[in-house]
Amino acid sequence: MPQRRTDADPRAEPASLGIVAHPTGPRSQRVHEAVLLATQELLTEGGLPAATVDAIAARSGVSKATIYKHWPSRTAVAAKAFGRMMAEELPLPDTGSAVDDLTEQVVRVSAFYAGERGQVFAQLVAACVDDSAGAAYFRAYFLAGRRTAITGLWQRAVASGAADPAVPVDDAIDILFGPLIFRRLTGHYPLTEEHARTLALSALRGLLVRPAASPVARGTSGA
């Protein structure tokens, strides 16, 4: 059962997918494709709750047993399908100013969370809590891509001299987007553009009193 093993470790799979790992060749691929497509449709139509393994099996024509040979859990399937769906969405902003790009991205992600897709995102995050195998998929097929993209943004900002190179990129990312996720999950605070913009400003400038003028002003004048 090469497929199972390979895919069970989501970190290993991307490299091997479709290259060597599938002795039976085309069959597994067909299954893979059909399942992810069906799952994407179901996620779109009714969110995670609709993406029942039974429903996926029915719509994809792939049997439940086969699905469980390819993925460790329902969450894993959904995570991968979701990762695919989102691959093209949310293109990175490029305003010329790296700092503005970061702010803009926070605003966009906030809007994304507030929308229908955001609901699915939240459901997936929730599902990860009690499904570590699924969580691995979510990280590998969704989060990783997002973080890579944001890392690019961040590095541009560092290169431009605006962002602080001393700040680890993981901290930067989580400080900018963690609050949004928190808000999305518990609903304790609205996800409007207004709030997102304010939040980004606070995160970028920091929470402490600064000696000089506003960072944007300073950033502009100082650059």
Next chain:
Amino acid sequence: MPQRRTDADPRAEPASLGIVAHPTGPRSQRVHEAVLLATQELLTEGGLPAATVDAIAARSGVSKATIYKHWPSRTAVAAKAFGRMMAEELPLPDTGSAVDDLTEQVVRVSAFYAGERGQVFAQLVAACVDDSAGAAYFRAYFLAGRRTAITGLWQRAVASGAADPAVPVDDAIDILFGPLIFRRLTGHYPLTEEHARTLALSALRGLLVRPAASPVARGTSGA
């Protein structure tokens, strides 16, 4: 049906609890108490998954039907029980320096998330995603208390001149703790003290390049 109605709106209940609202008198209170106690035990022993309505009913001696008359969902019961459990835990630090207090609190919360209770916390947050009624309880009986406490810390920091009064407290809180929750839920980053401390520093200082020395030093001297 005073108890039922009252409790259906989690925001309204705290004030009226046990004061006037219960015409049937002690009965409702007994039920309330028994259910929450049983739930606390179950949460401690096996987390949210163990706090089945059936299990709660069995252990508390309160019937399922009655439980569903008092709370809108399993999550709601668990949220309230958890709020109680946590009421005394996590006392606020008081080092003398407001900024150090904020940092310390981030470290403590990180440790909390990393522990067993943190698992329950994560499960509750996850459960809120598809249970808005439960989410209301979680906000009212757990989050609200936490946020109030942190707000105190923040205000001290503002008063001391270290924290930026222009930053909305909700932003401050979410910037400091949102990243931790994000990390806890998806597991994409470890929750060690080391990382927590670094994170707090980044959040406090901001992500952008600063003209002068360390924020703490500057904060102190600048005040």
Next chain:
Amino acid sequence: MPQRRTDADPRAEPASLGIVAHPTGPRSQRVHEAVLLATQELLTEGGLPAATVDAIAARSGVSKATIYKHWPSRTAVAAKAFGRMMAEELPLPDTGSAVDDLTEQVVRVSAFYAGERGQVFAQLVAACVDDSAGAAYFRAYFLAGRRTAITGLWQRAVASGAADPAVPVDDAIDILFGPLIFRRLTGHYPLTEEHARTLALSALRGLLVRPAASPVARGTSGA
């Protein structure tokens, strides 16, 4: 609790109803009336399943506890209410020929069973199986009246010389109507007028070969 005791034995109550047994006087009567009325409405609207004790209490304005002081069970209430409803319905036929009257009555009862009220009747009979207290009420407040009426018919038939005085009236009644009830309950045979008429004929003539002409002809001529 005189009302309870009195009413618990349905055979004793009819005589005493409203004469001596109710020390509280008007109050009990009001309760009695309201409950039976509400129950009648509910039975009409949705059959026995609709006549929930909660529903009866709600509609009548009489509390559940009070209802249970007056009647031993839900079935008992429904049985009595049903008995009342049916008191005036199904007047006895009077064609001049006692035998024809019996036949006609079988046909009418068959039609009754086939209708909506027949459904309620069947539900009550069913409810009696595991509720002997309710069964007593059903016998006292519904069956007794019916049997008395049919007994009259039978006695006319005997007097006219058509019916066999050697046949116990209870046998006669059950032979004529028992089959209809059986058919109504299990649905193994349709309840059409056609079938009812044939049945009545078979029951009246007997199942064995007869030496002479039709029983009716003989009955008439022989009288």
Next chain:
Amino acid sequence: MPQRRTDADPRAEPASLGIVAHPTGPRSQRVHEAVLLATQELLTEGGLPAATVDAIAARSGVSKATIYKHWPSRTAVAAKAFGRMMAEELPLPDTGSAVDDLTEQVVRVSAFYAGERGQVFAQLVAACVDDSAGAAYFRAYFLAGRRTAITGLWQRAVASGAADPAVPVDDAIDILFGPLIFRRLTGHYPLTEEHARTLALSALRGLLVRPAASPVARGTSGA
């Protein structure tokens, strides 16, 4: 889903049971058997009320969901189980005289109704009233067998010249046994051998005055 569908129509199943219809093979049969066995035991121990779906599931080791895939309702399971239990009981009498056989059968059935099994029978009949799917099972797996047997008796009686060939067999059966069922269900008349014998006599001879001697005597002499 052969088993499920097949069994959903109780009339169709008996022929196909265990012959061709089960692609999954032994599994369905095992379930079937285990459920019916457990149900039989429960019915014996505590009647229909004891044959809870939960109890059946627990005792048979078959899950509730599976039970509900095989049968439309609890009543249906019980009906089939009861049909099996009764298959061998109540052997037909054979006294030489067909008419005596009919009488004897009425007496036996009366005794059966009066006993423990009769209680279960009554409960099943009652359950049929509000469960038409269950009623179909009851007819198919219990009543049908009984009626077939009695039909044999009846045909012997007709062949012997004693029974009236003009009487439809369904009428004959219901006239002979309907009264017993009626009495059993409402309890308005005792089910003693004495009464059963009298009843049979009345049913056989008919309710009307006869010109000649007793039907038995006449039947014998007339044949």
Next chain:
DNA sequence: GTATAATCGAGACGGTACGTCAAGTCTTATG
């Protein structure tokens, strides 16, 4: 070509929890 072995579709199954419902009992407060 044919054997061999895996892959797969179909779906039965056990398990576990869900949220609901009604019966009947009991308590408190009212008149």
Next chain:
DNA sequence: CATAAGACTTGACGTACCGTCTCGATTATAC
């Protein structure tokens, strides 16, 4: 003291989804 109001226990209901398992058909390569 009879009531109204309704909280409460009990016990069963029927459903949903998960993940495992079995069976038999299909198919791809190795012989």
